Amino acid sequence: MSNYTVKRTIIGQLERGTDLHNGITRIVQEHGISVGRVTGMGAVQRAILAYYDQKTMTYENIALNGPLEIVSMYGNISTRDGKPFAHVHVVLSDERGNGKGGHLIAGGTPVFACEVTIEEFDGPPLVRGFDERTGLALWPENTQL
C-alpha cells in the first residue's frame, strides 16, 4: 500500500484518426508520467477490444464495427518494460445504446473525438512484472491493499 499525491492534471484531446491506445501511450511516454490515472470520453470510428480468458491465460480480441460512443474510459499508468505504460479499459455504446466494454489494445481503434484527463501522481514507483498465477503483468506483491 502506497500513498500518492496529484502532481499535475493534463487535459486535452486526441486528434481524429489517432489510435486510442497508441495516442495515450505516446502522451504518457512523452511527458514521462510513471504513475497516474487516465479518464476520458468521446467517440471512436470502430474498436478492437480484448477479453482475458482466465483459463487459457490469453487475451482474445473482440472486433466492434461501426462508430461507437466512448461512454467512459478508465485506466492507470505505471511502468512496464522500463517505460510508462497505460492499462486502459473502455465502455462503448452503439446506436441503440447497447453497452460494450473491454481491455483496450494498441491498434484497431481510431478516434473520432476524444477528450482526455490524465492525472500524474507523485509517490513510489509502480512497476509491472509477470505474475504466474494470473498470466498478467501485475504490480508487485507489496502493493496489495
Place this chain on the structure above:
Amino acid sequence: MSNYTVKRTIIGQLERGTDLHNGITRIVQEHGISVGRVTGMGAVQRAILAYYDQKTMTYENIALNGPLEIVSMYGNISTRDGKPFAHVHVVLSDERGNGKGGHLIAGGTPVFACEVTIEEFDGPPLVRGFDERTGLALWPENTQL
C-alpha cells in the same frame, strides 16, 4: 496541452425528480466552474441518451424506459457559448444487469437518486467552438495532446 491543478472538490446529491443534465448544468453554472470533471452514480427513473451519427453529423436520441441504475457517470466541464458547460456520458443498467450507455442530453432523464463529485480545476480556459470535421463543439486545436 495544458496543466491543471484541483481547486476544490464538491460532493453532494441531486434531488429526486431533477433532470440529470439540467441539474448538473445548474450546479456548474451557479458555482462558476469553467474547467472541471464530474463523476457520479445512482439511479434514474428513465432516460433519454443520444448517439452521435458520425456520417450525418447529428445526434439521435435513444429512449430507455423504466428505472435504470447509473452505473457510472463521467463528464468534463468547459465553456460553451460563454457559459460553463458539462459534457456528460452515462453508463446505465437495467433489471437484468444489461449495460446501456450514451451521451446525456438535457431533459428526459429524471433522477431517482444521484451522488455526484465535481472537481474544479485551476488552469487555462477551455472553450468549445464548432469543429467542421466532426460537426461537434470541440476544444481548440492547441489542446491537442
Place this chain on the structure above:
Amino acid sequence: MSNYTVKRTIIGQLERGTDLHNGITRIVQEHGISVGRVTGMGAVQRAILAYYDQKTMTYENIALNGPLEIVSMYGNISTRDGKPFAHVHVVLSDERGNGKGGHLIAGGTPVFACEVTIEEFDGPPLVRGFDERTGLALWPENTQL
C-alpha cells in the same frame, strides 16, 4: 453543498480470490477513510450485482456466471452505521464484449485481478441515513447540490 480537498490517494491491488466489495470495505475501514472515492479496473471470476427496484424499494440480485472484465469500478466512501462505507457500482464485460452493470454487493464477486485507486477527501463528514422517499440510505438533505 460542501467543499473537499484530496488528502491522499492510495493505489494498490486486491489479492486474487478476495471478494470485491468486502476487500474494498476492509481497506476503507482499516485506513479510516470517512469521505472518499474509489475507482478501479481488472477482472472478476464471476459476479453478483444488484438492481434497485424503485417500486418495491428492494434490491434484486443478478448473478453473472463466468469470468468478466471489470471495465470500470466507481464508488464513493462515506459513513454508514458509524463506519466507513463504500457505495460501489461496476461495469463488467463478457467474452463477446457485452456490457453488464449494477450495484456491487458484499459476497459473490471474487477478484481475478483488480487495480484500485482510492482518494481520501478532507472536509465535512458525510453520513448516510434512511431516506423514506427512496428506501435507500442516502446523505442528509443539506448535501443537496
